[in-house]
Amino acid sequence: MNIERVDYANEKHASALLDMLNHYAEDPMGGGESLSAATKAKLISEMAKRDTVFSFLAWNDDGEAIGIVNCVEGFSTFAAKPLCNVHDIAVREGYRGQGIAQKLFDAVKAEAASRGCCKLTLEVLSGNEPARLSYKKYGFKPYELDPEMGQAEFWELKI
Template identity: 45%
Template sequence: MITIIRADYQMANHRAAILALVNDYAADTMGQGKVLSDNIQCRLLEDLSNRPWVHVFLAYQKDTAVAISVCIEGFSTFNSAPLLNIHDVYVRPEARRQGIAKALFAYIEAEACALGCCKLTLEVLEGNTPAQAAYRQLGFTPYTINDTAGIAMFWQKHLPADPV
């Protein structure tokens, strides 16, 4: 049986699950290939809880947390409506291909609808073809505004850790 919940930062078992699953994701080949630094592990839960626009969802099989999604509210100017970006998704390897991601995404979609969101967004690595296939099955497509502009690309620029 799969149970999906919104994480409660006040519950010790939710806090432990968030840290464990984010660390597993960070260490994964589709993550950064190593666990989070001690400094980030010490701050993460407080930093998440201080941002009410960040929503963390956990998936459980029986009493074991096996998946996580961190979602961040954004805003679509073209729709003048909120959106929900599925920023992180991780399912433990032993729990994959069991319908957990499908259940997690259905829960996230219902939450987004309750928030009045106009759409869900996500980013996926080019080399993560299993995730791309799963997302397509769930109704996601590459983002484009029109037929001539092409597909949107997700870029980044790192900023100094301690701005002056």
């Protein structure tokens, strides 16, 4: 198994990224639906346009993509430094529980450090206990400024 930074101009990488992301999207923890044709058609070119977006793929010894992580650099106003948001992370069924997510996080952490990021962030569904355990094992924890005020929640407003 090896971890490789995605080159969005590389057809093999692009195809594997779309396949892995669609695999994740079809999982109940990813929403349970395939990516739309429109998303599949433009995702790679849109990611390639942004120098704040980067991805890694995990490959098995047969050259099959078995894990993916997509990241987006953001900015921490409290630290006045960039931060790295782990936007998607998924490991193919049959390969889970083998430390692949941990190795993907190692690659992300190294890239984030090279960019001067102050932290990694991610969102996780409260019912996704296997992912929550994996993230805790790596050192992630729920975000809170003051324990009396509670943990931060991730909200959205679609546009």
